[in-house]
Amino acid sequence: MRKIIVQKFGGTSVADTEKIKNVAKIVIKEKENGNDVVVVVSAMGHTTDYLVKMAKDLTPNPSEREMDMLLSTGEGVSIALLAMAIQAQGYDAVSYNAMQIGIMTENIHSKARILGIKTDKLKQNLKEGKIIVIAGFQGVTEDGEITTLGRGGSDTSAVALAAALNAERCDIYTDVEGVYTTDPRVVPHASKLKEISYEEMLELAHAGANVLHPRSVETAKLNNVPLRVRSSFILNDLGTLILGVDKMELNKPVAGVAQDLSQARIVVCDVPDKPGVAARLFSQLAKENISVDMIIQSYARKVSNTNDIAFTVDKSDLNKTVSALEALKNEIGATGEIEVDENIAKVSIVGAGMIDRPGVASAMFETLASQGINIRMISTSEIKISCLVDKDQAPLAVKALHTVFNLDSDAVADVKGDLPDV
């Protein structure tokens, strides 16, 4: 049986008709390799920005339903153009939007989750030898409402299609050459990883590496779909393969170093040391849809029988969080200040290889100490250690850790950017 390869091209890869012709060549090459090809595309370049601008001209708060109607037209353009470009090379191609395929989602606008994908039409078309071009980022509800999948949506569409079709692999073509050991803009000697596990990729993504949205990696992990991230402009490089940790050789304890500048630290001081206080605090924040990242509770002070609760939230949630805490202060009996610090960064090392290797954490702390970097908070998971440090010390921390854990490349990375596209 022929193998199915799902390819995904982001907005920068289809930004104009010349680039669409280039994409058609990549698609046809995969077909010529003897594979069945399903292609997922995003909207062309800055289409989404243009559509959003027109909406904002009309109203500051457009309804999410109509925004989904509006934005979904963007991929409608790119799929038809790519199908034409493939046909122009003499290959049979057909484009479909999410409604035509049946990419079924929840009935939630602007950030729906995929519930299932109908595959009969796709299988029939592949059987007929057609290359299929599908609109990413969009879905449809049972009632025929058009939805969009939110940030990283097209990646998620591609991975979900690969899972539904039992594809051999899902190739994410983008404007970076793969996944790097750290942001090459911070460390020019960052090296490109040949392989990385889903788990490491997830930790790197959450830690601020912007190549793939965590949702698409989670979907790939859940369905065990091998993912390849590669450049649509540099074709002699295979990029980075993301796969199950069981299939990898773990040569190094640490796969990558990440920094995240998007968090702010909040300390609620002098909170009574009694059961249920922390639960009340964080359940209220959850109710207000505020995601909390690192949490530290200090030892209770013997004299006052109080402690401090410190945690980090995304800066965009900071005002909402402070308001919520002010409202809660009396109820939980906190007598101290609510301290806010936006001048922080989270620096993380990630690696499935650290599981069986003791001493990784201490090596990290020693490295930071040797550079005179004060650690404000620490949190760990099985394959990640994160330290909160002063924002202006973050690049120094990343560079030092990158060197200590043997990640430096001889070459200087040539990377254009590391922003994801929708």
Added chain:
Amino acid sequence: MRKIIVQKFGGTSVADTEKIKNVAKIVIKEKENGNDVVVVVSAMGHTTDYLVKMAKDLTPNPSEREMDMLLSTGEGVSIALLAMAIQAQGYDAVSYNAMQIGIMTENIHSKARILGIKTDKLKQNLKEGKIIVIAGFQGVTEDGEITTLGRGGSDTSAVALAAALNAERCDIYTDVEGVYTTDPRVVPHASKLKEISYEEMLELAHAGANVLHPRSVETAKLNNVPLRVRSSFILNDLGTLILGVDKMELNKPVAGVAQDLSQARIVVCDVPDKPGVAARLFSQLAKENISVDMIIQSYARKVSNTNDIAFTVDKSDLNKTVSALEALKNEIGATGEIEVDENIAKVSIVGAGMIDRPGVASAMFETLASQGINIRMISTSEIKISCLVDKDQAPLAVKALHTVFNLDSDAVADVKGDLPDV
């Protein structure tokens, strides 16, 4: 029960966000009049040209299926923006594309006919007090293929929706103020008609008046939907109402004068005068999808027992027609030349009132003769008389006929253009 008004706005009426705000006001005013409102919109201004240009960048012959996929995105943008603009004024609005509604068409791309429209979702939304905004020009097949309706498609969508919903009226908002007795660019004293019958409008449309595509008028006639053509920019003018001839008072024998410069005349000389020759000739042209308009067969010449067959075709079909005739010449035994004349114009007078009034034809011929205009061919229907004249004499013919049949207005018409939008 509340009455349903269907409104249609063409591409020039929704060309930018400022114009879309203006359209929202018109829509809301109709809602405030106590009616249920269903709005059909075309793609914004030059969107279609822009999409076609990108397609042509990729291939000189894009597939019709993918062109339909591509072009249908245009209305996807305008419906969402108009719904937002209506919502911004505090009214409940919802947009739908043809697939979501179920505007069912034949499985033919680029010029499908509407087979039926599902109304349950629409009726439910109207019941809930919503203003519904629907994508014109597009449809969907039973298999979920996206189609477009070809020229005049959005007008046809609007009329078909009005018929399906049993609407009180279908208002076509455009960039002209209504239907004129003749093209105001030819006769500045052309007057705007308050009413015209479907039949007259059809003859005027076929005769070259470009306000409405004949298909939409035919659909309106078939379903007895009153149509109003009016300007989206000049709101104190009700435009022209198009309705059944039985509901009109026919004060004048002639309602309008039209000229059509798009035809070419072909004469096949010295064709044997025997049965079946004309049938063979015109059935061949029909097979090649060439529409023939006026046909004249001369009396047979006694000596040679031959005659000449003259007819007109659209200039765009001229080359195809001549090739077909050259191939047929021997078979039908034509011994003379095939003469072609592109330097002609068809001038027509149209009026349901001429049915009971003898002398209209002779008045037309006398008028043309008095101006020294030679008539090359004549054809008539119940409510139309057309004469083929030299192209450079056409404006003179139109002006003279306009005056003779009492159509001149005291005022000079202020009209921006008379081009239809898709």
